[in-house]
Amino acid sequence: MGEKAKLIFWQALTPVHPGTGQDSSSVVDLPVAREVATGFPIIPASSLKGVLRDGREDERANRVFGSLESAAELTLTDARVLFLPVRAYAGTFAFLTSPLVLERLRRDQKALGLSPLQAKIPTPGKTEALLGAGPTIVHGGQVILEDIDLEARVGAVSGLAEELGRLVFGNEAGYFQERFALVHDDVFAYFCEMGMEIIARVKLNPDSKTVVKGGLWYEEAIPAETVLSCFAIGSEGFEELERPYLQIGGQASVGRGLLRRLGGGA
Template identity: 45%
Template sequence: MANARLYFIHALAPLHPGTGQGTGVIDLPIAREKATGIPYLPGSSVKGSLRDSGLVSDTKRFFGPDVTAADEHAGAAQFADARLLLLPMRSLRGTFAWVTSPYLLRRASRDAAGLQADLPADIPTPGNHQQALLSGTALRYQNKQVILEDLDLVGSASREAQAWATWIGKHAFAEEPERQLLNERLCVVHDDVLSFLLTTATEVFARIRLQPDQKTVAEGALWYEEALPAETLLVGLILAQKIGSYTPSDVFTELKKLNGRSFQFGGKATVGRGICRLQVAGGGQ
């Protein structure tokens, strides 16, 4: 795909891409795809945070004009949703695992097609619900056991998983220690297992509001918020188009100013949610 780049968002704090009031037990759930239930961060949220940063020189042509003049032209940079790639999960060994599934890797591969991204040739695919394919040995317990949350899986070394850990680390992390951490902790589980974990392994916070004088909980002021855990990794596409004399090359030059910096995405900023690092990978023209 010409004139495009992959971008990665690494959550340094819990991330709350909210959808407003929920109808279930969780009052403020995170955004999920309708068909798959997979969490994502809307591209509009990414665009808005980057625009507010003030780091881009020509804000109007890069992001588009203000809403009062929205009919003048579109922005040169187009931000697709950032979709889940790696979900951090408690592990009995190795502290935590970066968990993914064949479907998540296949979608990332599809997005990166045509970007000259040197993708791994094969998708690691567990043979059954009990198997976990590992990039390293940090997660293995006794007798090849891998214990994630409450799941007891059988770990197997996988060259394909190692290849993906290397590729993701190369493009998503700028520092070698983080790349090495991923090389030791990538875990590929069955798609059905991931679907289960997506309903049990997100963070849920109980929040209250105190009465200012008594310092007791105000009536009805208890609610629950959901968030993606710190260390979550999401991936999306940034597309560039020519706007007047402003070319895709100008877009990618501006993106270099944003690369590797920390931004706040999603809601609940005043209580520390959503601090993330942005990494833009090469590719395209």
């Protein structure tokens, strides 16, 4: 049986902390994992695969996910950020993406023999937000984000918004399309750096119920609503991905790290 590829989309239902396992020695003690070249946050493939395997050591798990004796029949790539939620003055929040993000997705689709994005991917100016039809995130002709105000160009990427909505969200496309904004690569990179959720954590003395010395630290997390994409490549085992949700990363016991699989994909 020959190998095939499948495009998978995940959405964060709660903040997700795919950690690096190292103290950063900076203001944020425990950062999220990031791509070296872009600085964009990712969920490493090893984290996804570990959760999917979930400690199983049966014959099927060894065949699909690999073992010390044999290579895996199913390969996963890192999950990259596709749409980043950023708080907006109107419409509550916007789903941001950039030409670089979408061009890389299209490149990878082609490389793996999948049908690539068909809509044109224009390049917005650094002060522009290209929107679909009927957006809810426009106020006074602008998309007003947390730190940046962008000129709204309504309808400039209607076809792209519709195609992405169908591909990723399926029947929920409307909720996405009204918040979709294509922004300059530099603007997207800025929010990937500054737009993560910062969570303060404390360790308490079990007797006094006070914070122990050195027991305060800060964790970075990919915010809820973020949409990520990854590819699965192999000859079998794709049914292992047919889960409605995964719990991944740190702090699962306090409800973090919950991902749902979206209905789109290819």
